[in-house]
Amino acid sequence: RDVSQSFGFIWTAPRQLHIQSREKLEKYLETNRALYCSYFEDLDDRKISENEILFFNWESINRTDNVYIRDNEQEFNLSKVLERAKEEGREIILVIDEAHHHATSEISQGLIQMIGPKLTIEVSATPVLKDPDGMISVALEDVKKEGMIKKAVILNDDFENFIERGKIQTQKLGGGSEELIIAAAIIKRMELVKAFQKENSNVNPLVLIQLPDRKTSLEDRIRERVESILKTKYKISTEKGNNKLAIWLSGEHINKENVEKQDSEIEVLLFKQAIALGWDCPRAQILVLLRHWYSSIFSIQTVGRIMRMPEPDKGHYENEIMNYSYVYTNLENIEIQEDIARDYIIIYTSKKRKDYQQINLLSCHPQRHREKTRLAPFFIEMFLKRAKDYELARKIDIKARKIDLKLISDYKAEDVDSMTGARIIGNKIIKIGGFDLQKLFDFFVRQNLIPFYPEDRSIGKVKESIYKFFEKKIKMHYAEKWDEIVQIVLSDKNSQHFINVLDHVKEEYLNEIVKRESELIDVENWNVPDSQPFGREHAKESVKKSIMQPFFSDGRWKTEKAFIEYLEKSELVDWWFKNGDRDATYFAVPYDNGEKKPFYVDFIVKLKDGRIGLFDTKSGITQKVAGPKIEGLYRYIRKENKKGKKLLGGIVINTDRNYRGRWIYYDRSRKYLKENDFSNWKDLEL
Structure with missing residues (x-):
């Protein structure tokens, strides 16, 4: 709707984040100039004009001796700037970025009162709010779907993690040497380099190594050891002609100038805490935390530096390795804080067995929005x-x-x-x-x-x-x-x-x-993914025929667990795969329920005679709920078998509520499906 009220804006942030915010917003606004971005020295007539955004550092403005706070002969300070704007009938909207850092302090509250905004917008990944008038939350899942951030952060990939007394331990790494975790990080970086090159992208993935704060000479020795490992084993140093290592420490900045560029030659950055806030380097994808790091508690702030996608315009990549970030640490007794990090940090990874042979199924997934x-x-x-x-x-x-x-x-x-x-x-x-x-x-x-x-x-x-x-x-x-x-x-x-x-x-x-939007995109030759990530709500199950090893389950569905037990006992089963239910990573067949949608069946089963079973387990089904999916799977199997595939499958249930009966499946058209009548179902003989 049309708004006749005149507005000006103040955008505040801690440290130097306001500079980054201005640069990003100016770039975003350059097509229409609907708003204008300014610092104090840019203000015309010493006032905030209509649709003008004044950017400043919140911490410095909090000091009474600040040049823009104290009275001066030119009457060019914040209170006078605001006074002139309000004399022209202009309301102020205040944006406080990283609000959890400072917005609730007594001094800050006094400053907010002095500004007297019509509306205050506090922005934070970890908000601390007292009686807000309104709160807008952006779900982590929504940001992931837009391809702006990584799908998850994987902890100690290629090592076996386990939970003991509620805390995460890692075999071989916990308490292990710096050399071991640096090696793991460098190997992962090289895998990522090859993946980006295959994508024809100029992104050079960056490894961050966070050194512990100095308390004794021990921390100095750790730094010396890390630099020695990088130089002697991987030819990574700050030396002229090499320039693959950057250092960002208090009072010591080496090769830091171009580290944020996507194609920077810098491969590793050593830093401590100062880099944490508002750093703009989306190519950072691997974080190394040494065992003397100040905390063993992981939060979203810990991994925030490596969450962003380096090319958000492209979204997530086809190669899944590029869609995750990686943390390597020899910390013992790791805890994950009860914030969004709990669902974002992956502690288990399942890998595809080496004896897997491609099955090349036609799959589909939803059109990206x-x-x-x-x-x-x-x-x-x-x-x-x-x-x-x-x-x-x-x-x-x-x-x-x-x-x-x-x-x-x-x-x-x-x-x-x-x-x-x-x-x-x-x-x-x-x-x-x-x-x-x-x-x-x-x-x-x-x-x-x-x-x-x-x-x-x-x-x-x-x-x-x-x-x-x-x-x-x-x-x-x-x-x-x-x-x-x-x-x-x-x-x-x-x-x-x-x-x-x-x-x-x-x-x-x-x-x-x-x-x-209602169309589906075909995946011509779908195969089981190379790896699957899992969070702490999953537990390792001892199964032999899963194509993914080790196999992890959240234990929510009794029907699935019982079906897995059946598959494990079968002499005819070569391997089975517990399917997921999202994007192109997992297998789906199309079905029509008023609009086209993907049906992610629960299990793909490879039989020793070469046939492939597509089964979806149900504890209780109805024509209304399962009918369209049944029809979609039935048509898919018929169509693909005409092309020479050897597929079977359908909806599978057990005849006994406690799963002691026969496993039967329905592989016909939905029009023959009858409520509570299983006379036209087939025995599943595997």
Whole structure:
């Protein structure tokens, strides 16, 4: 709805986090300039203007001797800035980032009262709130689904963890040497490097080694030992010509300048506590904690530095190893704090047996919803079709070169000089080339992408659409005529025509996405995943025929446990796999319940005669609940067997409520399924 009230904003954060916040927000807002980001020294007329965000460091502003707090002759302090804004009828909205650090202190509360905000928004991963007027929680699962953070953090991968008296221990690692955990971390880094290279990504995964705070000379010796191991065993050091090691300690910063770049040559960073807050390095994926670390309690703050995905625009990768972060530690008696870390930190990992042979099943998974905000490749064909219908080739003037003045004004209204040599002088033709023309073209595309997120791949899709139009219809190839093409597009005679076509295509694209949301994506050759992560609610079960070893279960479903016992006793079973119920990692067949959905069957069973069983265990079923899934599985098996597969399966139950009876299964169409009548079910003879 329209809001007539005038608002200004104050955004505060501890340490230097406000600088990072401003940079990120400016980048996000650069397409529309709906809001303006400023520091104190940027304020015009010593006031917060409408839709302006004032960023400052909360801790420094808390000090009464701060230059922006104390009275001065220029009357340029926070209280006067606020006074001028309120004189113009402007309300203030206050954002306190990392609020758990400072928002509740007595001094902070006094400062909040002085600001007198209409609304205070406290942001925190670990909130401490007293009687809030409202609270918006973003579920961890939702952030994971968006592909912004890793699926989980795996603790001591490739080592066996176990729980003793409620605390996590690790065989071989607990109390073990620094050399062992550093070796594990470096090996994992090399696995990740290969995975990113295969993905054609320039991300160079980073290992963080957190040194204990210095209390005695012991901590100095630990650091010396760590540096020695890295240098002698892995050729990683701070030496000139190597530069693979960075150090970030109090008063000692070595090779730290470029460590946050995705393709930085830095492979390992040594640090203590100072790095913890607001550090912006999403390529950090492995954390090493030494046994003299200050705490054996893991919380979400402990692993927060390695949670983010390095390329959130891409979301999660096909290779699962890239979707997790890794912690290696020789700490003993590890506890996981009762916050969201409890469900996020993985302590058990099950690996696929080495004797596994590929089964190559056709699977499916839901369409990712990222296409709602990001452009898919089919946008290009839609653009070309709409351009043809619009008669774009006929309507544009390919001789036009005069850049639209409004576009340049919008690009940088406050600072036109940001484009080298560019000036707006009356109605004079402006000639811009090279890098400045590229920036202006990118701006034009971003400006016309809304409501889609202006990430690089979406911008690329729009530009590619325009290039293909010129290649096909105007016979101008962008590799040879790029400057001319862009000038034609941005010219005051033509830009609106391209905007018109883009607007139509965006509308059609959104309609197409709504249709495709209910569609499923096929996975042509699905196979059992290489590994499965499990949390502390799972326990190891002694089973021999599970293709994943060791096998972990949460013990929630008696039917599944009883069926596993049956499979373990069977002479005909080669192996079985307990399936999961999410994304492309696990096996699913399509079914229709008003819209297409994936049906993740409970078990995939490989028989010694080569047949593969697809079974879903039920303790009690109804036609209404299970019918569509039964039909989906029935049709899938029939269809795939016609292609030469050897599949069997269906819904499986036991004839006795205590699982002492026969196992029977239903493998027919749903139309023959009758309530409480099992006469047309088959005995499962495995």
